[in-house]
Amino acid sequence: MLFVHETHQVVGAQEDEFESLFRERWMPTLAEGDDARLLWYMHHAHGSGPAYHVVTITGVRDGAAWERLDQRLRTGDLREWVQAVDACRHDVTAKVMLPVHWSPIQEVDFAGVPTDGREHELHLFMEDTGWPTSSLDEYIQAWDDIYRQPLLRYADDMRAIPIDIQACFQNAHGSSVRREAMLWQWIPDPATVTHLIATDLPIERREPGTYMYDALAFRDQWRSRLLRTAAWSPLY
Amino acid sequence: MLFLHETHLVDGYHEDAFEAAFREHWMPTLAEGDDARLLWYCNLAHGSTWSYRVVTVTAVRDGAAYERLARRIQQGDLQDWMRELDTYRHDAHGKVLVPLPWSPLADLELASVPGGGVDRDPVVYMQDTMWPYEGKFLDYIEASGSVYSKSLAHRDTGAPRFLDIEAGFQPAFGSHLRREVVLMQRILDVDRLQHLLMTDIPPEMRAPGTWMHDALSLRDRWESLLLRTARWSPAPLDLGEVA
Numbered sequence: 001m002l003f004v005h006e007t008h009q010v011v012g013a014q015e016d017e018f019e020s021l022f023r024e025r026w027m028p029t030l031a032e033g034d035d036a037r038l039l040w041y042m043h044h045a046h047g048s049g050p051a052y053h054v055v056t057i058t059g060v061r062d063g064a065a066w067e068r069l070d071q072r073l074r075t076g077d078l079r080e081w082v083q084a085v086d087a088c089r090h091d092v093t094a095k096v097m098l099p100v101h102w103s104p105i106q107e108v109d110f111a112g113v114p115t116d117g118r119e120h121e122l123h124l125f126m127e128d129t130g131w132p133t134s135s136l137d138e139y140i141q142a143w144d145d146i147y148r149q150p151l152l153r154y155a156d157d158m159r160a161i162p163i164d165i166q167a168c169f170q171n172a173h174g175s176s177v178r179r180e181a182m183l184w185q186w187i188p189d190p191a192t193v194t195h196l197i198a199t200d201l202p203i204e205r206r207e208p209g210t211y212m213y214d215a216l217a218f219r220d221q222w223r224s225r226l227l228r229t230a231a232w233s234p235l236y
Numbered sequence: 237m238l239f240l241h242e243t244h245l246v247d248g249y250h251e252d253a254f255e256a257a258f259r260e261h262w263m264p265t266l267a268e269g270d271d272a273r274l275l276w277y278c279n280l281a282h283g284s285t286w287s288y289r290v291v292t293v294t295a296v297r298d299g300a301a302y303e304r305l306a307r308r309i310q311q312g313d314l315q316d317w318m319r320e321l322d323t324y325r326h327d328a329h330g331k332v333l334v335p336l337p338w339s340p341l342a343d344l345e346l347a348s349v350p351g352g353g354v355d356r357d358p359v360v361y362m363q364d365t366m367w368p369y370e371g372k373f374l375d376y377i378e379a380s381g382s383v384y385s386k387s388l389a390h391r392d393t394g395a396p397r398f399l400d401i402e403a404g405f406q407p408a409f410g411s412h413l414r415r416e417v418v419l420m421q422r423i424l425d426v427d428r429l430q431h432l433l434m435t436d437i438p439p440e441m442r443a444p445g446t447w448m449h450d451a452l453s454l455r456d457r458w459e460s461l462l463l464r465t466a467r468w469s470p471a472p473l474d475l476g477e478v479a
Contacts (some may be wrong), residue, residue, distance in 0.1 A: 002410075066302075066303070067238070086373065091415055093413055095411065096410045096411060131327075135322060173240070173318075174294070174411075175330055175410070176412065178328040
């Protein structure tokens with residue numbers, strides 16, 4: 001399965017129309033076939049980054065399905081739709097991603113993805129994109145060894161998880177930057193984030209043996225984005 | 237047909253090892269199968285822009301072949317090779333491109349691409365990347381084929397051609413930017429490049445009715461990069477002897 005990740009720079013005055021085009025056209029149109037499904041529709045939370053940015057992730061069954069979708073957008077039945085979308089955004093940056101070997105999400109069962117726009121509570125995600133100085137493979141492995149596994153052990157002990165890593169992706173070859181990987185993390189309790197923002201990290205959390213210290217062997221450049229699901233986002 | 241366009245930020249100390257990795261592994265390994273072929277291996281000409289940049293373009297048969305190639309690199313027989321390649325470069329910026337409707341290069345018989353490389357004098361390309369205005373993307377694609385590419389033929393003046401557009405591309409869904417056009421233009425007369433560099437464009441070539449003027453209604457941002465093919469680069473495809 002491929003995951004098409006798009007960051008849309010939306011025209012502020014057109015944000016509702018832009019969202020409608022995804023909710024009322026993209027999601028149901030994809031649902032008519034077996035090639036793809038809109039999975040997440042997320043607002044980059046105002047006050048935490050650039051304004052009027054929307055992140056979407058579309059799951060695509062395989063490479064052949066992706067090529068068919070591209071052709072529909074360029075010359076087929078979705079050509080007018082994408083022109084309407086273009087009229088509501090300044091531009092879009094995109095990449096095709098693959099789940100890394102340890103990612104909890106590898107495949108998504110399309111039959112289980114809602115396509116009717118049903119609403120739910122809003123969820124906050126932290127999308128972390130990192131650019132390693134180590135090899136990409138070592139970085140991806142380290143994320144599992146020194147970040148995810150300790151988080152899971154902590155969750156077992158505390159009977160609650162502060163950060164739920166739902167997926168980890170790397171870019172498919174030639175689709176974007178080579179040396180990059182991304183964590184897709186649900187934050188069950190938004191207070192976790194406000195605490196993180198408002199509190200200095202104590203020295204004992206930055207010493208050898210901690211994730212903050214040991215991860216510096218792999219990277220010191222990453223970017224977090226706080227994304228809030230739309231009420232109708234199929235996955236949340 | 238898909239085209240993987242990569243700009244490699246090469247570690248200067250390792251430029252020869254980097255090139256050898258493509259020549260001795262990537263190109264022949266792809267040639268063992270039917271999914272893909274390396275087409276262009278080009279150095280950005282030092283003195284004209286960024287240093288130690290290499291542009292490669294790899295043709296891939298279709299979406300299914302692209303996924304197979306991506307998985308071979310992620311966790312298959314090409315994983316170790318890619319990992320070694322990463323030690324010769326700082327990073328690589330890639331995009332998956334598809335041919336414009338009017339592109340001379342669209343479908344390609346992969347078996348016709350020299351999988352062992354060639355040996356010939358370098359060829360210089362002007363790679364132009366354009367970013368049309370919002371709402372003008374499709375208009376620009378159309379005009380670049382119906383107006384710009386035809387203007388290069390100089391049919392009205394009979395003057396020798398300076399550029400030959402070998403391919404025009406746009407990004408595929410889900411890769412890079414949406415609103416971008418890339419032209420691979422072979423420079424047929426390198427001496428005229430000097431003229432272009434040293435001469436102001438006269439007013440009559442910027443007047444209404446010329447491409448330079450009229451295309452400003454579609455875009456005013458582009459970037460030209462001067463690329464020089466390696467002697468062994470499989471593309472351009474119509475020159476040189478198979479090694």
